[in-house]
C-alpha cells in the first residue's frame with residue numbers, strides 16, 4: 001500500500017491511480033495535485049481556448065473574407081493545432097462553435113443523398129400588384145375573413161436553398177434543396193461557411209431543429225472572387241447564385257475561400273418550433289437570437305397595402321442591397337392561420353414570392369445597324385425585338401465596336417440574353433448558341449461609311465473604326481446637334497429631324513451655317529409651321545449672343561467641354577489669345593494638361609477651323625467672357641469613376657473636370673474599387689473588365705443625373 005499524503009479538501013484518489021503515477025516516477029500525490037490546480041487551471045485553459053478561437057476566427061475573416069491575411073499559413077496552423085490539442089485534452093471546455101469544427105473533411109466521391117420528412121417547398125409567384133392582391137384575397141377567402149391579415153415581408157434571396165439540422169444545438173447535417181424531398185449531404189462544405197453556426201447559443205432548443213434558409217454570395221465577395229479569377233486567367237462566374245450553388249457542391253480541390261465568403265440567411269424552421277414562437281416575425285427574431293444571420297430587411301406588414309409598399313421600397317433599394325434579391329416573399333405571419341390555409345403539393349398556400357421585374361431577358365437580334373458618331377466613329381448597334389427588362393422596354397443595345405461583336409459573337413437572327421439594371425445601359429450578356437438559326441452570318445463593320453461611302457479606317461492598336469471624311473453628313477449632323485446643344489449655344493427647338501432635313505437639303509454645309517438660316521427658309525421645312533419657324537429663328541438669333549466658354553464648347557475641340565472651356569475662357573479672356581496660345585501657354589493653366597493643350601493647338605492650326613472662327617463675327621455671333629461656374633460641393637464625394645469611350649455631350653477631359661468638381665475621382669483603370677464606369681461610344685476593354693467585375697456601368701445620361709443630384 002502506498003502512503004498518500006493527501007491534499008486538504010480533495011478526496012484521496014483510489015490507490016491504483018496513485019500506483020500508476022508512481023510508475024511514471026511522479027509523486028503519488030500527483031492526481032490530487034492536479035485536481036487541486038484544476039479550478040484555476042481550467043479557468044486559464046478556458047481563457048486560452050476562447051482567445052485562440054477568437055484569434056482564429058479573426059484570421060479566417062482576414063484571409064477568406066477580406067483578402068488581407070496578417071499571418072503566414074504556418075502560424076495559422078499552429079494556432080489551430082494548439083486549440084485542437086486543448087480541446088482534445090479538455091473536451092468539456094470545447095465551445096460548440098469552435099473554429100476547429102469548421103475544418104471538416106471534404107466529401108469523397110459523389111454526395112450522399114438525404115431524404116427529408118418535410119420536403120422543402122417552393123413558392124408561387126406574383127408578377128405584379130394585381131396578382132399580389134389576388135393572393136391576399138384568396139388567403140382571406142379561405143380564412144373566411146374580410147379583415148386584413150398580417151404578413152411577414154422578407155427579401156427573396158437569389159441563392160441556393162439549404163437545410164441545416166441541429167441536435168443538441170450542434171450542427172449534424174446540412175443539405176441542398178435538391179428536388180425538395182431528396183437533397184444532397186453537403187455538411188462538410190457548409191461547415192466552412194463562417195456565418196453558419198456549428199453550435200447554437202444556449203437559448204436555442206436542445207431538440208432536433210431543421211433550419212432552412214438561403215446560401216448567398218454577397219455582391220462584394222462576388223466581385224472580389226471574380227477579380228481574382230480574372231487575374232488567374234480563369235473564367236469569371238456569371239452571377240452570385242451560380243457561384244454560391246457551385247461552391248456548395250464542390251467535391252474535389254475544395255476552394256475554402258469561396259465557401260467561407262458565402263453567407264447563410266435563415267428564414268424558416270421545419271422541425272422544432274418552440275411553443276412560444278407563434279408567428280413568422282417572432283421566429284425570425286428567435287433564429288437571430290440562436291446565432292443565425294437573418295435578413296435585416298425583414299419587416300412586419302399589417303395588411304396587403306403595407307406588403308405592396310414593402311415590395312416597392314425593397315425594389316427601390318435593390319441596387320444598394322449587399323446581396324442579390326429578386327423579389328419580396330410574403331408569409332402569413334400567424335402560424336395558426338398558416339395551418340388553416342394549408343399547403344399544395346409543391347408550395348404553401350400561405351406564402352407568395354412577389355417578384356421584381358426581371359433584369360435579364362431573352363430576345364432576338366433583328367439586325368445589327370451601324371451608327372456614325374460626331375467623331376466619325378462607327379458603332380454597331382443591335383436592333384432587338386423589344387423586350388421588357390429591368391423595368392423598361394429595350395429595343396437597342398450598343399455592341400460598341402468590332403472587337404466586342406467578335407468576343408460575344410453576336411449575329412443577326414441570334415437569340416440573346418439582354419441585361420439592364422438600374423441606370424446601367426442595356427447590354428447583351430450572351431448569345432444563346434443553341435437557338436442560332438442556320439446560316440446566321442458573322443457581322444463585320446462595313447468597309448465604307450454607311451452615310452458618305454468614304455472608305456473606313458481602323459488604326460493599328462485602336463478598337464474604333466472611323467469614317468475619316470470630315471465633311472461626312474453624319475458628322476455634320478452630329479456637329480450641328482452639338483453646336484445647338486444646351487451646353488454649347490443652346491438653340492432651343494433644333495432636334496434631330498430638323499437637322500436631318502437641313503443637312504440633306506444642303507441648307508447647312510458647315511455647323512455655323514446654322515446662323516445663316518432665317519424664318520422664311522425654316523418655314524419651307526417639313527413639319528415646320530409658321531409659329532415654330534418663328535420660334536426657332538428667334539432661338540437662333542438669341543444664340544448669337546453667347547459667352548466665350550459656350551463658344552469654345554460649340555467649336556467641338558476634342559477634350560474641350562464645359563469644365564475645360566471655363567478654364568480657358570477665364571484664363572485667356574478672349575478667343576484670339578487662345579488661338580495664338582502655344583502648348584506651354586496652355587499647359588501653364590491649372591487643370592490643363594498636355595493632351596488638352598495639344599488638342600487645342602492642333603485645332604487652331606487647321607485652316608478650315610480658323611476660317612470657321614473668322615466667319616463668326618460676320619454671322620453676327622458675339623460673346624462675352626463667362627463668369628466662372630459655381631462649384632458645388634461633393635455630390636460625388638468619395639466615388640471613383642473610370643471613363644471609357646467617347647461621350648456625345650462632353651469630352652473625357654470635361655467629364656473628368658466635372659466629376660472632380662463634385663468631389664469624385666477619375667481613375668484610368670477599372671478595379672474592384674471603381675464605383676462607376678461611364679461608357680460612351682466605342683468603349684474599350686474597360687467596359688469588358690467592368691462587366692466581369694460586376695461594376696455599375698452608366699451612360700452619359702446616368703453621369704449627368706449623378707452630377708445633378
Ligand code: IVH
Pocket residue numbers: 121122123154155156157158159160161162177213214267268329348351353
Ligand atoms: S420560404 C415554404 N423565404 O425561394 C416556403 N424562400 O422560389 C419556402 N427563397 O425554395 C421557402 N428567399 O430557396 C423562403 N425569404 C425567403 C426566401 C426563399 C429565397 C427561395 C427558397 C425557395 C425558393 C422558392
